[in-house]
Amino acid sequence: MGNKFRSIETKHHEERDAFFKDLQRLDRRAFMRVAGISAGIVAGLGLRTPHSFQLVNVAEAQGTKPRFSFAYISDTHLYEQKLNDRFVRAILKAVDDVNALDPQPDFVLFGGDLAQLGQANELKLGAQILKSVKAPVKMMVGEHDWFLDMGELWRELFGAPNYSFDHKGVHFVVLNSILEKDFWTEKKLTPMERMKIVAGLDNGLQSRFEVGGAQREWMKQDLAKVDKKTPVIVFSHSPLYKYYKPWNFWTDDADEVQALLKPFEKVTVIHGHTHQLLSNQIGNISFHGMLSTAWPWPYAPEGLPKLTVQMNRPDPFSQFDGCGNGRMDVLESGLVDKLYNLWERNPITVRASYLASNGRQDAPPRTKLPSY
Numbered sequence: 001m002g003n004k005f006r007s008i009e010t011k012h013h014e015e016r017d018a019f020f021k022d023l024q025r026l027d028r029r030a031f032m033r034v035a036g037i038s039a040g041i042v043a044g045l046g047l048r049t050p051h052s053f054q055l056v057n058v059a060e061a062q063g064t065k066p067r068f069s070f071a072y073i074s075d076t077h078l079y080e081q082k083l084n085d086r087f088v089r090a091i092l093k094a095v096d097d098v099n100a101l102d103p104q105p106d107f108v109l110f111g112g113d114l115a116q117l118g119q120a121n122e123l124k125l126g127a128q129i130l131k132s133v134k135a136p137v138k139m140m141v142g143e144h145d146w147f148l149d150m151g152e153l154w155r156e157l158f159g160a161p162n163y164s165f166d167h168k169g170v171h172f173v174v175l176n177s178i179l180e181k182d183f184w185t186e187k188k189l190t191p192m193e194r195m196k197i198v199a200g201l202d203n204g205l206q207s208r209f210e211v212g213g214a215q216r217e218w219m220k221q222d223l224a225k226v227d228k229k230t231p232v233i234v235f236s237h238s239p240l241y242k243y244y245k246p247w248n249f250w251t252d253d254a255d256e257v258q259a260l261l262k263p264f265e266k267v268t269v270i271h272g273h274t275h276q277l278l279s280n281q282i283g284n285i286s287f288h289g290m291l292s293t294a295w296p297w298p299y300a301p302e303g304l305p306k307l308t309v310q311m312n313r314p315d316p317f318s319q320f321d322g323c324g325n326g327r328m329d330v331l332e333s334g335l336v337d338k339l340y341n342l343w344e345r346n347p348i349t350v351r352a353s354y355l356a357s358n359g360r361q362d363a364p365p366r367t368k369l370p371s372y
Contacts, residue, residue, distance in 0.1 A: 066329030066337070068168050071098045071135070073325050074111030074272040075292035077144060080121045086319060087116075090293040091129055094325040097341060099134045105327065106167065108135045111272030111290045112142025112178070112237035117195050120153055127157050142237040142272060143178040143209070148195040151176075162215055164222050170231045170330060173219060177236035177251055177271075181207040201248055208245065208252040209238040216253065220260055231266040231334025239271045239289065241282060244300035249274050261285055266334035268352075275323075277340055279350050280305035286355040288328075288338045296322030299371065307355060309348065309364045310371035320344050 076091040098108055110130060115122035123145065130137050139158040146154060151161060161176035183206050184194040197205050211219070226232065234240065240257050243249035251257070261267045267285045275297040278289025287305070296314050304310075314322030320343035329337040335352030342348065351362040 067170075067332050067334075068106045069327055069329045070107050070109055070138075071101060071105040071325065071327045072109045072111055072270070072290055073098065073133075073293060074109075074290040075113040075142065075275055075294055076126060077113055077116045077292070077294040078122045078126050079116050080119070081125060087294045088125070088129075090320065090323060091126070093320070093343070094293045095129060095132055097325055099132070101327070105135050108133050108137045109235060109270065110137055110139050111235070111270070112140045113144040113272065113292075113294075114142070115145050117192070117199060118145055118148030118153075123153055123157060138172075138174065138235070140174055140235050140237055140272070141176050141178065143180075143198050144195075146176075146178060147180075147198040148191050162218065168330075170233055170334060171223075171226045173222065173232065173234045175211055175219070175234065175236045175257075176215065177211050177238045177240065178209050178273075179212045179215070180209060183207055202246055206248070208250050209248060210252040211236075211240075211257050212253070216256055216260065219257070223260060223264075226264075228263050229265055231330070232261065232264045232268075233330070233336065234261065234267070234269045236269060236271050238273045239278070239280070239287060240269050240285075241280060241287060241305075242303070243274070243278075243305070244303040247297075247300055249300060249303075258282060258285060268336045270328065270336075270338075277309055277311050277348065277350070278305065279307040279309065279355060281307055281355045281358060286335060286352065288336065288350065291324040291326060291340055291342065293323050293325060307359050309350065310367060311342070312345065312367045313371060315344070318344055 073091065073094045076087055076094075078087050078091065081088050098105070114126035141151065141154055141158075141161040145151070155161065162174060164171065164173045166172070180198070183197075189197070197203055223232070236251070238251045239249060240251050240254045242251065242254055262284060265284065269285055269287045270290065271287065272290045272292070274289045275292035275295060276289060276299060277291070278287070280287035296311065299308075299310060311322060322342070322345075324340060324342040326341045327339045329339070331337060331352055333352065335356060337352055338350045340348045340350070348364050350364055354362045354364065
């Protein structure tokens with residue numbers, strides 16, 4: 001009886017799985033033909049492409065073979081499940097997406113804000129869910145994880161919030177970019193009061209985010225050991241530039257951090273926090289904002305980087321619209337093609353060549369629907 005009354009979602013997943021199983025038996029020429037037919041059918045029917053990474057495969061077949069790839073999941077904002085399981089369902093969806101990638105990414109970046117209010121049951125729930133990711137997971141901290149106990153439990157679960165590593169000829173730097181000056185001691189705020197102020201984002205009490213002098217010195221010493229021709233990729237939760245101060249889409253010492261990266265030929269910064277497609281190019285540095293699995297933020301009323309290809313306004317009746325996860329292909333050049341896997345929407349790829357050419361090449365398709 002259960003099989004007789006399958007939901008539309010179940011039918012979709014069965015059809016999708018069968019489609020990809022068939023693709024594995026095709027040679028390259030047939031693959032291109034079938035992939036094109038598939039995309040054409042979807043466009044012809046006026047359907048959104050449901051959550052998938054399939055168009056990335058088309059891009060690879062066109063010759064943009066990466067040196068390696070990594071996936072990302074970010075900004076899950078988990079509450080304790082008995083209070084709200086909406087965001088739990090979203091991170092589980094993202095984990096399923098990433099685990100379904102074939103081939104598997106070299107690793108998965110978690111981009112910060114695992115928890116909503118930094119509570120132990122939120123962080124431990126997230127840590128437990130992330131254990132089901134097949135690929136190794138690299139963790140980055142966000143302000144929602146930090147300000148209840150100033151990172152004590154996060155460090156216990158995941159280790160130091162700033163570190164570096166080398167992978168297949170690329171040097172990676174992971175920063176804690178959500179430090180703030182002390183606004184709570186003089187006001188005698190409790191830890192939860194402090195946490196809720198930071199989580200509020202646009203109040204006037206907190207200071208702005210910063211990497212801080214001690215961490216910049218650590219970064220300087222770390223980069224001193226790296227050849228200037230080596231590609232460098234930096235992970236930071238807040239954007240390492242100044243987007244919109246009233247919402248704290250802002251890193252106060254971004255200029256000093258950018259100066260440390262200026263001597264390198266190929267630099268990419270991947271950040272979370274803003275929950276939206278966001279692209280920027282400042283000198284030698286390409287910046288990519290990550291999607292959230294929890295909710296999309298609207299674009300700020302000013303300061304939006306001109307290279308940004310704006311997202312459509314999400315459907316307020318859909319939990320997943322405007323949310324998603326993604327994948328980054330690190331090219332032989334050391335720069336990054338970034339796939340935004342927008343749930344309920346067509347995926348969008350922002351290529352390294354688009355940013356490096358300051359928008360003159362490979363511009364992603366612009367939305368035909370209102371932005372927000």
